[in-house]
Amino acid sequence: MIKVIWKDPFFLVGFLFIFALISFSFYHYYVMDNEIYENQIIYEGITPVDRAPFEPSSKYWFGSDRMGADLFYQIISGAKYTLGIAFVASLLRIFLSFLGGVLLMSAGKILPVIKGLGQSFYYIPSALLIFFIVGPIISIEQITFWEKAIFQIMLIVLIAVPNTAILIKEEINLIKKNEFITSAKLMGGNRFRILFKHIMPHLWPKLVLMYVQQVIAVLLLLAHLGILGVFFGGTIYREYGMEFLIPASVSNEWSGLLGGYYAQLRLAPWLVFFPVLSFAAVIMAFNFMAEGIKRSSDQLPGRKKGKKREKGNEESVSGESFVFLTERKTG
Amino acid sequence: MPYIVKDSLLSLILSVIGIILLGSVPFMFTGMAFNTGSYVDGIGKLFQEMMKPSEIMYFTGSGVYPLFPEIWGIIGYSLTILFSAFFIAIILALIFSLVIFSLPARLKDKIRVFSFMFESIPDVLIAIGMQFFIIWFFKKTNILLFQIVSLYDQKTYFVPIFCLTVLPTLLILRILLLNMEEEFNKQYIDTAKGKGIGRFRILWRHVLPNTLLSVFHQSRNILWFMLSNLLMVEYLFNIYGVTTLVREMGNPAIFTISMLLLFLPMFLFFTALRIFTYKWVGEK
Numbered sequence: 304m305i306k307v308i309w310k311d312p313f314f315l316v317g318f319l320f321i322f323a324l325i326s327f328s329f330y331h332y333y334v335m336d337n338e339i340y341e342n343q344i345i346y347e348g349i350t351p352v353d354r355a356p357f358e359p360s361s362k363y364w365f366g367s368d369r370m371g372a373d374l375f376y377q378i379i380s381g382a383k384y385t386l387g388i389a390f391v392a393s394l395l396r397i398f399l400s401f402l403g404g405v406l407l408m409s410a411g412k413i414l415p416v417i418k419g420l421g422q423s424f425y426y427i428p429s430a431l432l433i434f435f436i437v438g439p440i441i442s443i444e445q446i447t448f449w450e451k452a453i454f455q456i457m458l459i460v461l462i463a464v465p466n467t468a469i470l471i472k473e474e475i476n477l478i479k480k481n482e483f484i485t486s487a488k489l490m491g492g493n494r495f496r497i498l499f500k501h502i503m504p505h506l507w508p509k510l511v512l513m514y515v516q517q518v519i520a521v522l523l524l525l526a527h528l529g530i531l532g533v534f535f536g537g538t539i540y541r542e543y544g545m546e547f548l549i550p551a552s553v554s555n556e557w558s559g560l561l562g563g564y565y566a567q568l569r570l571a572p573w574l575v576f577f578p579v580l581s582f583a584a585v586i587m588a589f590n591f592m593a594e595g596i597k598r599s600s601d602q603l604p605g606r607k608k609g610k611k612r613e614k615g616n617e618e619s620v621s622g623e624s625f626v627f628l629t630e631r632k633t634g
Numbered sequence: 635m636p637y638i639v640k641d642s643l644l645s646l647i648l649s650v651i652g653i654i655l656l657g658s659v660p661f662m663f664t665g666m667a668f669n670t671g672s673y674v675d676g677i678g679k680l681f682q683e684m685m686k687p688s689e690i691m692y693f694t695g696s697g698v699y700p701l702f703p704e705i706w707g708i709i710g711y712s713l714t715i716l717f718s719a720f721f722i723a724i725i726l727a728l729i730f731s732l733v734i735f736s737l738p739a740r741l742k743d744k745i746r747v748f749s750f751m752f753e754s755i756p757d758v759l760i761a762i763g764m765q766f767f768i769i770w771f772f773k774k775t776n777i778l779l780f781q782i783v784s785l786y787d788q789k790t791y792f793v794p795i796f797c798l799t800v801l802p803t804l805l806i807l808r809i810l811l812l813n814m815e816e817e818f819n820k821q822y823i824d825t826a827k828g829k830g831i832g833r834f835r836i837l838w839r840h841v842l843p844n845t846l847l848s849v850f851h852q853s854r855n856i857l858w859f860m861l862s863n864l865l866m867v868e869y870l871f872n873i874y875g876v877t878t879l880v881r882e883m884g885n886p887a888i889f890t891i892s893m894l895l896l897f898l899p900m901f902l903f904f905t906a907l908r909i910f911t912y913k914w915v916g917e918k
Contacts, residue, residue, distance in 0.1 A: 586756060
């Protein structure tokens with residue numbers, strides 16, 4: 304499957320987009336020194352012609368904010384953090400859910416109870432739940448930024464684990480219905496051997512697909528939380544003019560950008576529109592990847608087919624063992 | 635039938651317990667520290683508060699009000715928006731799928747292959763885009779198409795329902811398109827064709843009911859997805875619905891009660907769907 308994926312056009316399109324975005328983000332960080340062009344007033348000769356926030360133009364592709372900072376580079380610089388959070392959080396989600404799924408296999412009679420309790424997540428919007436739990440904590444001043452960030456990421460991870468674990472458990476059950484599992488059991492393979500040697504090769508492609516889907520879910524959640532004003536990138540207050548202090552995101556992380564600029568929706572709509580659009584573009588790219596994975600795993604159900612054939616060549620039925628009855632030289 | 639009732643009852647009880655457990659999570663943290671003891675106490679406290687619903691208060695800009703009976707109006711409003719959007723989405727998706735299926739085969743296949751892109755549009759984009767459009771239209775023509783922001787007593791319906799309808803329509807359309815194609819390859823369709831039944835009649839009488847079933851199966855996911863849309867729409871259009879109430883109060887008792895009241899109608903709806911499909915196809 305892994306090899307086939309790279310030939311799928313859908314997967315490639317999505318992957319290249321994400322890869323280019325992250326590379327550019329790191330290029331901007333290391334080579335361009337993370338510099339974001341800031342200029343509050345545009346002069347023509349010596350007469351000021353325009354002042355920030357600037358509308359999107361050929362100079363400011365995505366416009367600029369009130370400080371005159373170029374939004375395009377803010378988004379580029381924030382991409383690595385947002386995508387990083389999404390990657391890490393979904394990896395943890397899948398990892399914990401996998402452990403949970405394996406544990407659930409031996410749950411026995413309490414399984415329906417766990418399933419029922421997990422259902423309650425389906426009736427609460429997840430962004431609201433996180434907002435509700437994080438709300439009182441985020442306003443405490445003594446807690447450092449990193450503690451808050453880790454706490455939020457932990458919540459984002461945990462909120463999806465119960466239902467994903469049940470999902471993975473059901474996938475495992477589906478694989479377990481195959482005959483080769485029965486034969487492996489009869490040959491005396493213990494549970495862990497069966498899990499790792501016989502189930503995992505079939506589960507991998509599904510886990511990869513789930514991972515990509517979880518990345519999408521986390522990105523959506525981040526966008527929602529950003530709009531609701533739960534920041535991830537850390538907030539600093541910057542002086543605007545003489546007397547105002549406006550909140551700004553330290554790391555230019557996208558949900559932070561969204562939350563920070565949301566108040567200016569009427570004044571400078573592009574400040575909200577472009578971060579949302581970048582979320583949309585990234586989610587679209589991941590959807591392309593997910594579609595590519597789906598298509599290539601449809602083509603090739605078992606993963607190790609190719610390998611096994613190479614190995615098993617000499618053991619497979621050789622030509623001579625099959626003879627037509629008429630040619631058979633038995634009396 | 636008795637199985638369904640028993641199973642539904644079990645999941646009803648468990649879901650209610652689950653929501654109460656989730657509602658008391660804030661008690662679990664004192665500051666950042668994890669505290670199991672206070673969590674258990676918190677559940678007890680939550681119960682006590684919920685036993686006396688008449689004493690729970692909520693406050694708006696204009697003052698403090700008792701939660702009951704005010705909450706019925708708020709919940710009713712949110713549910714009206716949610717469910718009307720859901721049903722409109724199903725109807726629209728049906729119409730679109732019929733239209734797409736009567737398109738030439740090449741175009742139809744193109745749409746089907748790229749239908750996964752429907753899922754990529756974030757709900758926030760649609761709500762914000764809608765706001766921009768209304769403002770832009772207002773600036774150009776001086777006609778305010780719809781009331782963008784609803785005040786406390788005013789209830790706008792059209793715009794929020796519209797925003798909430800777009801994505802589920804695309805989602806259901808995708809489910810329908812994928813399943814219809816599958817259904818079309820089944821043998822009974824060949825039989826029907828062989829008997830000389832027209833293409834549209836086959837689609838309408840045979841394929842559509844069977845694919846609708848898969849929409850029913852997915853309805854829980856669709857409605858859950860719509861719930862987070864509802865959160866965004868209520869926030870962006872400043873609608874005083876149930877998610878706004880929860881968001882602004884941040885009180886565990888109000889959270890739990892609102893979520894339970896949101897849960898019950900949805901749950902009844904799913905159970906009704908289940909019984910309906912059971913009567914229809916005998917499927918549990």
